[in-house]
Amino acid sequence: MLNVAHYHVAYGQSEVLHGLDFTVAPGEIIAIMGRNGMGKTTLMKSLMGIVPTKDGAAAVDGVDVTTMKSYERVANGIAYVPQGRLIFPTMTVQENIETGLSLSGRRKVPGDIYELFPVLLDMKSRRGGNLSGGQQQQLAIARALATNPKVLLLDEPTEGIQPSIIREMARVLKRIRDERELSIVVSEQVLSFALDVADRVLVLENGRLVHDEPRESVDEEKVAAFLSV
Amino acid sequence: MFADYTWTELGSIFAMQGFAGLILFSVFVLMALGLAIIFGQMGVINMAHGEFMILGAYVTYLCSNFFEAYLPALFGIYFFFAMALAFLAAGTLGALVEWSLIRHLYKRPLDTLLATWGLSLILQQAYRSIFGAREVGVTLPNWLLGSVPLTDIIEIPINGIFVMVLTFVIAIAVYFILFRSRMGMQTRAVVQNRVMAGAVGINTEKVDRNTFALGCGIAGIAGSAFTMIGSTGPTAGQLYIVDTFLIVVFGGAASLVGTIASSFAISQAQSTMEFFLSGSMAKVLTLLTVVGILMLRPQGLFSLKIRR
Ligand SMILES: Nc1ncnc2c1ncn2[C@@H]1O[C@H](COP(=O)(O)OP(=O)(O)O)[C@@H](O)[C@H]1O
Ligand SMILES: [Mg+2]
Numbered sequence: 001m002l003n004v005a006h007y008h009v010a011y012g013q014s015e016v017l018h019g020l021d022f023t024v025a026p027g028e029i030i031a032i033m034g035r036n037g038m039g040k041t042t043l044m045k046s047l048m049g050i051v052p053t054k055d056g057a058a059a060v061d062g063v064d065v066t067t068m069k070s071y072e073r074v075a076n077g078i079a080y081v082p083q084g085r086l087i088f089p090t091m092t093v094q095e096n097i098e099t100g101l102s103l104s105g106r107r108k109v110p111g112d113i114y115e116l117f118p119v120l121l122d123m124k125s126r127r128g129g130n131l132s133g134g135q136q137q138q139l140a141i142a143r144a145l146a147t148n149p150k151v152l153l154l155d156e157p158t159e160g161i162q163p164s165i166i167r168e169m170a171r172v173l174k175r176i177r178d179e180r181e182l183s184i185v186v187s188e189q190v191l192s193f194a195l196d197v198a199d200r201v202l203v204l205e206n207g208r209l210v211h212d213e214p215r216e217s218v219d220e221e222k223v224a225a226f227l228s229v
Numbered sequence: 230m231f232a233d234y235t236w237t238e239l240g241s242i243f244a245m246q247g248f249a250g251l252i253l254f255s256v257f258v259l260m261a262l263g264l265a266i267i268f269g270q271m272g273v274i275n276m277a278h279g280e281f282m283i284l285g286a287y288v289t290y291l292c293s294n295f296f297e298a299y300l301p302a303l304f305g306i307y308f309f310f311a312m313a314l315a316f317l318a319a320g321t322l323g324a325l326v327e328w329s330l331i332r333h334l335y336k337r338p339l340d341t342l343l344a345t346w347g348l349s350l351i352l353q354q355a356y357r358s359i360f361g362a363r364e365v366g367v368t369l370p371n372w373l374l375g376s377v378p379l380t381d382i383i384e385i386p387i388n389g390i391f392v393m394v395l396t397f398v399i400a401i402a403v404y405f406i407l408f409r410s411r412m413g414m415q416t417r418a419v420v421q422n423r424v425m426a427g428a429v430g431i432n433t434e435k436v437d438r439n440t441f442a443l444g445c446g447i448a449g450i451a452g453s454a455f456t457m458i459g460s461t462g463p464t465a466g467q468l469y470i471v472d473t474f475l476i477v478v479f480g481g482a483a484s485l486v487g488t489i490a491s492s493f494a495i496s497q498a499q500s501t502m503e504f505f506l507s508g509s510m511a512k513v514l515t516l517l518t519v520v521g522i523l524m525l526r527p528q529g530l531f532s533l534k535i536r537r
Contacts, residue, residue: 070427080428088421103430
């Protein structure tokens with residue numbers, strides 16, 4: 001569903017990602033693990049068209065998106081939950097979700113989104129900026145789902161979130177995958193969460209993928225060693 | 230300065246100057262709305278905003294002449310056509326300017342300031358070449374002339390009431406566009422986080438163009454209203470741009486209500502004081518008061534309270 005090949009990304013002269021190759025099958029969840037500064041956010045941003053790609057290509061469902069603008073990528077099925085969530089703070093919860101409907105032309109928030117996140121329905125008239133961190137994370141995921149994506153990108157979704165809510169989030173992500181058959185890419189530093197949601201675990205180290213294994217055969221200690229400082 | 234008047238006279242003077250200030254108030258509101266939308270949306274300070282207003286005024290002048298010469302039967306309602314055309318003309322020019330000039334200069338505020346200032350000079354010269362350096366005025370239909378007597382000394386000008394009702398309608402329309410329509414929601418999303426707006430599927434460039442056009446179009450309507458209080462010349466817009474900036478800052482750049490309240494305060498203060506003092510003295514006093522208030526409340530009169 002998502003195909004990334006020979007992928008190089010640079011900020012000006014300094015190259016951060018040095019040729020990544022990976023694919024994500026339909027309905028597959030992969031976790032990209034890596035410490036701070038290894039390039040996880042850079043990968044997400046460039047897949048979303050926020051940071052330009054220097055070399056290589058990314059394709060969604062066979063369509064090359066490498067040179068597309070952000071909104072065109074959304075139209076082609078990529079959705080993004082950024083690190084730090086970045087919801088629209090002065091807009092209401094409902095309006096935040098509605099921004100995700102811009103391309104589809106729908107006016108009403110689909111019911112299944114509120115079904116996934118009932119708390120958002122209760123708070124639909126509150127300003128997004130007044131929600132708690134966990135609620136904002138749910139809102140950011142709801143907003144992304146409103147675009148009806150084929151591939152969902154989540155950048156460190158567990159950052160700054162309580163452990164009980166993290167477990168709930170793993171459950172919700174798997175439910176989303178099962179219901180919508182979409183592919184999910186999460187970047188993470190928290191190994192337990194990654195092992196909980198992912199079908200496959202990749203490790204990003206200094207801009208290169210150094211490890212790629214299915215969940216069943218993952219050597220936890222080896223991955224943990226990559227993550228320790 | 231009040232000593233020469235009795236209390237009833239003073240009351241009447243305040244009331245009449247207040248009503249006389251209605252058109253000024255309306256022009257300010259419309260100008261400030263456009264400027265605030267453009268500034269709030271894209272951080273662009275449009276130095277040519279006054280010239281967009283004057284474009285609307287010239288369109289109104291042309292309409293007035295056209296209806297007088299060819300459609301005298303409809304002359305009574307030409308003003309409505311004029312306003313719609315003024316909006317379209319200024320809006321179209323705005324979209325063109327955004328496409329050819331402004332969009333290349335986002336994230337470079339100083340450059341946009343210079344570019345729009347240059348644009349204002351170009352437009353002034355264009356008006357001079359096309360319409361001549363002499364100021365022109367419109368003929369108002371009869372029903373807009375005269376005034377309604379309220380008491381034996383207080384009279385309210387009809388065109389003032391007309392323009393104010395109109396401004397009210399436009400302010401409400403702008404509110405609906407910004408807060409109840411899809412375009413408005415997208416605009417606000419772009420204002421809050423341009424990158425993220427793109428990443429949820431909003432075509433931010435199209436939003437920018439539409440917003441700039443909307444702001445300029447409203448300035449065009451302000452130009453229509455302006456023809457009732459001043460004569461239209463190539464540089465007449467210059468006189469209004471500073472006041473308008475002041476209003477936007479004073480009202481709090483992100484607030485529609487603030488813009489309207491501060492237009493009201495400033496136009497009324499100006500209009501009332503002009504009766505007793507010279508025009509420039511009135512302006513100095515207004516400026517000083519505004520600066521004083523802004524020192525106490527730098528965020529402007531109104532601002533949103535949320536956690537960020
Ligand atoms: N805007 C930027 N300009 C230049 N370098 C950047 C920028 N953003 C991130 N970097 C660098 O790119 C590298 C990867 O950062 P990032 O993708 O944020 O890592 P992660 O998300 O894995 O913590 C870091 O060395 C960081 O300093
Ligand atoms: Mg990061």
